[in-house]
Amino acid sequence: MKMFMFKSVLIASLMFISVLVGMQQANQGIHNMKGYKDSNFKSALTVDNGDKGDIAVSVLGKEVDSHDLEKKREKLEKMKVYNLFSATGKKIADTLSSLTEKLIIFISKI
Incomplete structure (x- = not known):
């Protein structure tokens, strides 16, 4: 009986630790996906002001005129x-x- 309880507690604690490690990995993956720490992350929309006052806009790397x-x-x-839905x-x-x-209006009149 003691051995069964020991094994059960050991397996439960191993599962708990595995869940915590998985949550940490998922958190890091979300931060990498959002680009918080990625130095190569580029903005989807870039606006550049030219010397003559003209503005160049690019969306996902393509120039938009x-x-x-x-x-x-x-x-x-x-x-x-x-x-129809709109x-x-x-x-x-x-x-x-x-x-x-x-x-x-009805409530304010009361």
Whole structure:
């Protein structure tokens, strides 16, 4: 009986230590993934001011020009896509906002 208890306590303590070591490894992995200590970590968006006042923007290493953004905006306007979920969400938000406003006005009058 003593040997069984000794083995059980030994195995339980080994599992507990293994969990603690695993949590520490996961914590270090998260910090490395976020780039806290990584000197090679580069920002996803970089903005550089030129000598003549012009601004150079790069996203994920690719240069972005204002003409590219205009073309994309025009393309999206031509598509005229109706997003059902966006429209439904806007209606729900407007309804909840108006109900909340009416409730606050009602409570303030009391």
